Amino acid sequence: MELLINRVFDGLSNGATYALLAMALVMIFKATTLINFAQGEFAMFGGFIVMVLVLEQGLPVWIGVIVGMILSAVLAAVIERTLIRPFDPADHLPLVIITLGLFLAINAIAGIVWRFDPRAFPEMFPSGNVFTYGNASLSWYTVGTMVTIAVVAGGLTLLLNKTKIGLAFRAVSSNLESSELVGIRVGPTLQFGWAIAAAVGTLGVAVFVASPVRQLEPQVMVTGLIFAVSAAALGGLDSLGGAIAGGLAIGLVQSIVVPYLGVPSELSLFAAVAVLMLVLLFKPAGLFGTAAVERV
Amino acid sequence: MRLGKLKGWLVLFSALALFATACGSSATEVVGNATDAAEDAVDAGVDAVDGDDDAMDDDDAMDGDDDAMEEGDHSGGLALEGSVEIATGTTLNLAECPDDWDPLQGVDGDEIRIGQSLPQSGALASFGAIGEGMEMYFDFINDTDPIAGKDLVLVARDDGYEAGRAVANVEEMIDSDDIFAFAHVIGTPINLAIRPITDEACVPQLFNSSGFPFWGDPANFPWTVGNILNYVTETEIWCSSVIEDFGEGATVAALIMNNDFGKTYQNTLNSSPACAGVDVVSEQLHDPAGADVTNEMTTLIATDADVLVAGTTSKFCSQTTAVMAGVEWRPRIYMSYTCNNLSSFFSPVIDAAATLSADDAGPWMANSNKICGDDAYASDPKIIEVERILNDYGSVTCADGSYSTGVLYGEFLVDVLRSASEMEGGLNRVNLMAATWNADTSNDTLLGGTLKLDGTDDAYWTEGAQLQAVIVDDAGNLTFEPKGDFVDFEGQGGSFG
Amino acid sequence: MNATDNVMLDVKGLRGGYGAIQVLHGLDFHVMEGEIVVILGANGAGKTTTLRAISGMIERTGAITVAGEAVGSAKAPDIVRKGVAHVPQGRGTLPELSVEDNLRVGAFIRKDDEVDSDMDQWFEAYPVLRERKNQRAGSLSGGEQQMLAVARALMSRPRLLLLDEPSLGLAPIIVSDLFERFAEINKETGTTMLVVEQNAQLALGIAARGYVLESGEIFTEGPADELIDDDAIRKAYLGI
């Protein structure tokens, strides 16, 4: 029983990170029907920015996180403007390649600048447990992560449904030509999508490594991205709610299904991929997805 | 569009902030370099003095060697052709070496060229620091007391822990980098992959860093020598300690990194007679490239075993410590000694370490040498010297990574190179292997014991260790606390198979 | 109100096409303020391309002047801001967005605070839109979507409305009151309209003047009633 409870909590807190990264992926996918393979590295880099701001510049942790989010948003906006916008949004291959290039480059830069030893990361949530029951315990961290995704999801929903830029964003994702015909400037709108995505991703990594258990290092998101894309695809690449559901699902599969089915622990990644494949076989657009992703 | 308005000041603001960040990270260095430059100057002055007369001695020595050289084998030195027995059961069959094989390759000039292939990128990139530390030590030796008056040169290549890249690296280095010997190539698959090449090319491959036991096999692979306390011996040390403290049938839960490294611990736990008395109740393997081990740990915690074995390394050492601090379970923790770099792996989780240490549950490790950065040795002259070398030649400290390990391994190498250069015939590949397989030395960094090799009778280099627990002392510093005596297996290892 | 003598749209030597293929070979035509003008022509004559060129959806050369203001090489979003609204062929709605959001996004370029009242007007005129205001636009019927598209276009309070084949794929009965509606809008709001239409009969019915396009050039032009009576044109283009 204690074990089960603990596993659920593990699953939730891991899943929360996947969910945040997945939401970042979804933001970009909604706008461009494109997967940003560099999203994980964007987020990792943002994480380092936060670390520098808080541990080396001495900002209070949450201020640091927010500034870090803004910085990575701006970086992403610049990257969108310089590397993404010049290409025809309908032709995906060059764009996928650009993001793969970014994946390699950003990871390398982080390794060069911050080396590969694990770095301590400031705690964002009160340490200790909300309650303890034998070896089972619900940590403030787990609660914190859940609250964070709730806030982010709420924030994004408001942003998309209640603001003008959000309206423009949804219009562009719905029909590019008609959007231009009502006076929406498509470029900046997509740029906005990239910026938001980067900010959310950065928050995701910050929350992930803010766990007392984890540290920050350049490789932190290399497999994390695989889990995140699995989560996003599981939920349907264009649904924010789906991303959350997918993220938590993948997290729980890892922490509960794997051990209880007696799957060797080293296969948890395999399990995640297998689940994804199964779901897609029966629902090719994911659980909550609407888009039929045709071309790449 | 609102965004349009925002953009202006956003960019400005961010530019500033980024600038600030950049300065923040580089500032320290700038200072470091400045001071360091100054000190260099000073040292240079100092070194110059003793450096010179050393050089003098060496020159004499070298002339002697050279004469010996010219006469070739007549000088009574080891033969450089045919099959030469260099140590007990250890024979170099020089007849089978390549036609263009030259025992003096890489040392005939005024350099001693050492090759190395190790991960500088990828999941295990943090090992790259070992190579850099070694290079710093080489520079130190070149400045202060060069071997036979020659400059030690390290040619290091990145293999990203991929056997395929390592093979290409090594073949290319043998062909065209004028390599005298290879040293401290890291990783079991990597070393397995290159051993046939170095062996066939008759190039020494010294002190490779892999914990697999089969590097002590001079009968079949006389050109390859291992280095570190092999993980089998290490695991057996744990097991005997477990049985001693918890009796037969003590329950053990194991966290295992899912690669060559972790699997050695797993196999030993399960199959070594020394571990027959322990009852392994759960083994959780984790992905070396994975982000964390919380799921695996949760499963292990549930076993409530007497002992937790952590056969893992790098960031996962920190993670294991952090997880354990967060739960009530207080087993005896045995952790791989590859975690023993306190500043790299425990400083990030010092609070957790303190919690465990308060409950007298800090992780135990079988350490062979003093840890640079361990408060206990802050005043140890040897450690102070290491810190000085790192600072003078790399402007880094022990806290910055595994550089100090590089220095130690560099010392091993220099040790055998020196004795080879003092042998009749001077520094050549045959003498180097002879010097290595008959080595009998010690090192102040070691906690005790000796560094002996005697061909097939004693084919393992580092064979002693002392169990030590990571604690946080009253001053709040990380340090190791000895548990039990220094165990010396010197000579008992015999040779592989 | 009726056509004054100010020129709303003046086009000179308009050339344009898609990539290498040039479709328009130098068109000259104009639309007076408050006027409804129809462009007729066979399939592939370049009717749609003409509208796309005016609203800045494709690369083009030549001089386009809207209410005396040269458009230059401006792109769609800027041309909308000059008061030109374009209802593209096959509905210009945003299917994933709700009916309400479609109207709201139509007013995207407006800064004034009368957007809601304008929307209410449309809801008055088309109660069906109010009933469905929270449904996805894609779920509306063809006629409703076409009307929504027009409403969406007019939400930007344009001076010139470009209508591309509004009758496409609609039942005749719906089409005829659609065109009646256009006429009303033109009278009520004085919005100038340039209509491209296959169904010349209907279009000329509400239009003041017409141009007939043939393979990217103006073949003939004239007041609507003359065009209707011109036998050659009747045969060639009106299929009557």
Place this chain on the structure above:
Amino acid sequence: MAAGTPMFTIEKGSAQYRAYRILGFALLALLIFIVAFAFNDTGSITLFDNDYKLSITRVTKAISFMVAILGLQVVAGFTGQLSLGQGFFFGTGAYLSAWLVADHGWNWFATLAVVVPVCFLLGLLFGVPALRIKGLYLALVTLGLAAIFPSLILLDILEPYTGGAAGKQVDSDLKPPGWLPLDGTVDLLNKLPVFGQYFGEGSGLSSKQEQRVWTFFLMVVLALVCFKMVNNLVKSRPGRAMRAVRDNETSAAVNGISLSYHKTMSFGVASALGGVGGMVYVAELGIASQGDFTQLLSILFIVGLVVGGVGTLSGAVIGGLVIAFIPDWASSTRGFPGLPERWLQGPTGGLILGIGLIVLTFVLPGGVIVGIRKIRDRIVRIIPRPPVIPGQHDLSDADAFNSPATAATV
């Protein structure tokens, strides 16, 4: 195609055209010959006092990558199914043949009899989801596939066959037949005026070097066979059908082309080629180690595909060379004007590759091959023999005569 008028214009099918093709092949043959003997001792290119190694081992490694990328050309380039999982099949092929050679004493090439069908079937297996899983979803699933390969290899049940974490070592070199005068050849070459120096130090070939040269030749032949087969495939009806699927699934289906058949088939073929590449890899390097077959490898394959040029066979040649050389060259850079040394470390390889990839996407969207063709068209222009047979004058067809020519330009 290219600007400016070419020096020569050759009509397809004419006598000159045949001559041109023969010339192309001759150049290719010469190049292979030179490479084989020039690199029996590692050559090196010196740039800003860094010397970049060029060894036959690495060239052979590049060949293994070429074959794998050739496979990607089939599935991604010609059928339009973005697969990020080629590393999975590459690894499978590598381990299969390593196991057969090491534990069952097979000949390297004999293992292809198992590797090809097994990888082909595996490919079909993963082609099936591709019928329902489209575009990016497919890319994601295949990427996951590549990511899990190492952990599968380490499974205890497989350990007896895969050698587990230590890797599967094979010491069975391809011994050149005695009658082959490899050693003599290099001696002859050494006697060449001026160029002689580039062929070893005149000490002839050690047995190891002879093996390397011999292996290189064998693998080149194998690779040529693969390229020829794929070239025929893409020119055949199924090949045209695949491209139809790529260009527009719906219309392809309307024209009676079976999507499911052609998609799964292309996956099968691609995977089989991946397996062959794996065999070449392990035959040259002598060990199959799970660390070599991570998702990074699969990403590198895609990089190679794009850098070389999507949908062109000769692009695979360039792609293979690029991913075999650039990362290591980058990370062996020790000094570069105006760059602080801390920027020249292991990770630098990834940095250069990433930046290079982005730059290339801007300047040569069609891949390096397009650039090469532009240059070639300045010199020779091929004009189709009128009247053009429909569907004859297209990408892959053009490639039939490009591949030797371009390979020679590399």
